[in-house]
Amino acid sequence: MVAQTETESAKHYAPVRARRPTDFDLTLPALGLLALFFVLPVAMLLTRSVTEPVPGLGNYAELMGSSTYLRVFANTFMVSGLVTFVSLLIGFPVAWALAIMPSRLASVVFAILLLSMWTNLLARTYAWMVLLQRTGVINKMLIGVGLVDKPLPLVNNLTGVTIGMTYIMLPFIILPLYGVIRKIDPAILQAAALCGANRWQSLVLVLLPLAMPGMAAGALMVFVMSLGYFVTPALLGGTANMMLAELIAQFVQSLVNWGMGGAAALVLLVVTLALYAVQLRFFGTDRLGGS
Amino acid sequence: MSKPFLQIRGIRKEYGPVTAVHDVNLDVAQGEFLTFLGPSGSGKSTTLYILAGFENPTRGEILLNGETLLATPSHKRNIGMVFQRYTLFPHLSVGENIAFPLKVRRRPKAEIDARVRAMLKLVRLEGFEDRKPAQMSGGQQQRVALARALAYDPPVLLMDEPLSALDKKLREEIQHEIRRIHQQTEVTILYVTHDQEEALRLSDRIAVFSKGAIDQIGTGPELYANPATRFVAEFIGDSDFLPCNVVSAANGRAEIAICDSMTVSHVPLHGAASSGAKAALMLRPERLLLSRTQSEAGLPVTVSDITFLGNNVHVTTKTSKGNDLSVRLPFGHEAISGLNRGDAVWLRFDAAAAHVFGQ
Numbered sequence: 245m246v247a248q249t250e251t252e253s254a255k256h257y258a259p260v261r262a263r264r265p266t267d268f269d270l271t272l273p274a275l276g277l278l279a280l281f282f283v284l285p286v287a288m289l290l291t292r293s294v295t296e297p298v299p300g301l302g303n304y305a306e307l308m309g310s311s312t313y314l315r316v317f318a319n320t321f322m323v324s325g326l327v328t329f330v331s332l333l334i335g336f337p338v339a340w341a342l343a344i345m346p347s348r349l350a351s352v353v354f355a356i357l358l359l360s361m362w363t364n365l366l367a368r369t370y371a372w373m374v375l376l377q378r379t380g381v382i383n384k385m386l387i388g389v390g391l392v393d394k395p396l397p398l399v400n401n402l403t404g405v406t407i408g409m410t411y412i413m414l415p416f417i418i419l420p421l422y423g424v425i426r427k428i429d430p431a432i433l434q435a436a437a438l439c440g441a442n443r444w445q446s447l448v449l450v451l452l453p454l455a456m457p458g459m460a461a462g463a464l465m466v467f468v469m470s471l472g473y474f475v476t477p478a479l480l481g482g483t484a485n486m487m488l489a490e491l492i493a494q495f496v497q498s499l500v501n502w503g504m505g506g507a508a509a510l511v512l513l514v515v516t517l518a519l520y521a522v523q524l525r526f527f528g529t530d531r532l533g534g535s
Numbered sequence: 536m537s538k539p540f541l542q543i544r545g546i547r548k549e550y551g552p553v554t555a556v557h558d559v560n561l562d563v564a565q566g567e568f569l570t571f572l573g574p575s576g577s578g579k580s581t582t583l584y585i586l587a588g589f590e591n592p593t594r595g596e597i598l599l600n601g602e603t604l605l606a607t608p609s610h611k612r613n614i615g616m617v618f619q620r621y622t623l624f625p626h627l628s629v630g631e632n633i634a635f636p637l638k639v640r641r642r643p644k645a646e647i648d649a650r651v652r653a654m655l656k657l658v659r660l661e662g663f664e665d666r667k668p669a670q671m672s673g674g675q676q677q678r679v680a681l682a683r684a685l686a687y688d689p690p691v692l693l694m695d696e697p698l699s700a701l702d703k704k705l706r707e708e709i710q711h712e713i714r715r716i717h718q719q720t721e722v723t724i725l726y727v728t729h730d731q732e733e734a735l736r737l738s739d740r741i742a743v744f745s746k747g748a749i750d751q752i753g754t755g756p757e758l759y760a761n762p763a764t765r766f767v768a769e770f771i772g773d774s775d776f777l778p779c780n781v782v783s784a785a786n787g788r789a790e791i792a793i794c795d796s797m798t799v800s801h802v803p804l805h806g807a808a809s810s811g812a813k814a815a816l817m818l819r820p821e822r823l824l825l826s827r828t829q830s831e832a833g834l835p836v837t838v839s840d841i842t843f844l845g846n847n848v849h850v851t852t853k854t855s856k857g858n859d860l861s862v863r864l865p866f867g868h869e870a871i872s873g874l875n876r877g878d879a880v881w882l883r884f885d886a887a888a889a890h891v892f893g894q
């Protein structure tokens with residue numbers, strides 16, 4: 245909209261005024277920075293993936309041909325999917341509660357959410373390690389109330405990764421969902437009730453479909469972010485369920501195999517971009533608002 | 536009126552210190568079209584929301600066919616409602632919207648399809664079932680909302696200012712439709728509006744709301760001819776009020792003195808007024824007779840403005856005490872040919888068509 249009026253007025257004034265910078269001109273410095281610090285290093289890494297140790301697609305063949313590596317891919321998708329699912333399950337009721345609670349209370353909850361987002365990722369992950377370990381608070385409480393008799397294994401496995409990552413991803417689900425739910429007119433739900441829909445039917449037939457754009461946007465964001473996550477899986481996960489980012493780190497740091505590292509990174513990049521394309525295709529930025 | 540179908544008994548609603556509805560009592564007959572008319576904030580919507588089950592009354596009772604409605608949650612009340620805002624489900628097509636109440640009632644598909652077609656026919660939107668609400672005009676959306684609310688044959692249909700977002704011409708068109716649909720379906724309708732013309736055009740009876748209470752209930756002509764309170768007199772039809780002194784009052788009639796120059800007897804009196812008290816005399820512009828020649832029975836006034844309004848001419852006059860009084864006459868009436876501002880004229884009225892309201 246703004247861009248259109250800009251260029252239109254620029255055209256209109258063309259004879260009297262010098263050419264005004266277009267929107268594209270204004271993004272050039274940013275694009276330059278992006279090229280220098282992002283595109284260039286990635287391109288160099290990717291180049292090494294097809295040149296080291298010998299030119300060709302050998303690294304990719306090895307990556308795709310080995311069941312060990314494929315298991316890492318599968319695990320990465322599984323963990324990301326699980327984290328996304330649990331985040332949605334928890335995020336939806338939270339976003340709904342935020343949307344209907346008195347605005348003063350809601351701003352307190354938002355402050356807590358944002359505070360947790362601004363806290364250092366490592367600090368938050370270590371905090372979960374402390375809480376979840378065998379002698380941690382959670383196990384002590386569970387034993388204390390007699391729910392279990394010996395500590396549950398909550399870290400260095402899938403449970404630990406899921407808890408830690410879900411906690412970190414929750415705000416990314418809650419915020420877009422909250423935006424969409426807030427825009428739903430309460431009168432629409434009143435109409436559904438008078439039409440005879442009970443709470444469950446209103447939720448499934450009206451609220452969820454109307455919140456779908458927010459859920460999809462949040463879920464895709466969480467899924468994509470989870471795919472490349474390193475710190476939390478490395479600290480809270482076990483060796484049995486390694487994720488792709490951990491594998492890349494291992495290639496580069498332990499094995500000093502830049503070729504394989506670059507190949508794995510490219511696969512991750514391609515998958516991420518493909519998912520991003522899906523998001524743009526179905527929920528283009530202007531459709532995120534729903535209604 | 537047949538036996539009370541819907542009974543509203545002493546309904547009161549308090550929001551903290553605010554009393555939104557004051558002890559409303561109302562009997563509605565089956566098939567009746569009853570309108571809540573009143574200014575914004577007078578408690579009309581709150582009363583309707585209590586009927587719908589969105590709000591619980593602080594006290595009072597609502598009976599439908601003699602049985603309490605208050606114990607039933609909204610989704611089991613089987614009541615239809617059309618809202619002020621557009622409330623079609625935006626993700627469903629027109630047909631799916633109308634089918635929604637039948638789907639949640641788990642009716643067979645063939646019955647739902649037939650019902651959707653019948654409803655679309657009723658609101659004259661055949662062929663629109665695959666459109667999305669966003670592709671329809673405001674008036675069409677409200678007609679679909681009406682079809683959706685009627686699809687499950689509710690005993691009572693609530694309408695909360697359903698046309699207030701539409702422009703005047705469209706509003707009149709849909710008022711016409713609503714009247715036809717009411718006659719066709721014989722559903723009992725409780726309608727809310729702040730527009731007196733809409734209320735008069737649609738309703739069998741009108742309940743005039745003021746400050747959370749019903750001032751008067753009656754047919755349009757009853758309210759117009761016999762307003763119980765000054766508020767009703769002001770709200771229904773045009774009226775002017777002159778300060779007057781009560782000379783004597785008995786049996787609902789009063790003898791009054793206006794402008795120190797004239798006394799009128801047998802004027803219908805509303806509210807308490809003892810002799811010597813100050814009161815307000817209500818006069819309707821179309822019930823005043825204007826005469827160019829002095830007469831004993833006429834109130835002397837001066838013409839302050841003349842407005843041509845198509846088939847009517849509106850003459851504004853000032854009494855000797857400086858109060859405005861309007862007279863409405865048909866265009867071309869002999870009494871106003873050649874009339875000018877500043878002219879002295881005399882106004883007469885039938886005592887029975889005037890009203891005195893005690894202070």
Ligand SMILES: Nc1ncnc2c1ncn2[C@@H]1O[C@H](COP(=O)(O)OP(=O)(O)O)[C@@H](O)[C@H]1O
Pocket residue numbers: 550553554555556573574575576577578579580581582
């Ligand atoms: N949820 C509420 N909380 C507090 N006051 C309310 C609430 N709903 C309505 N009111 C008050 O009750 C009064 C009547 O409102 P309402 O029934 O909406 O009037 P109307 O529909 O006639 O315009 C108003 O003064 C309004 O401010």
Ligand SMILES: [Mg+2]
Pocket residue numbers: 576579580581
């Ligand atoms: Mg209202």
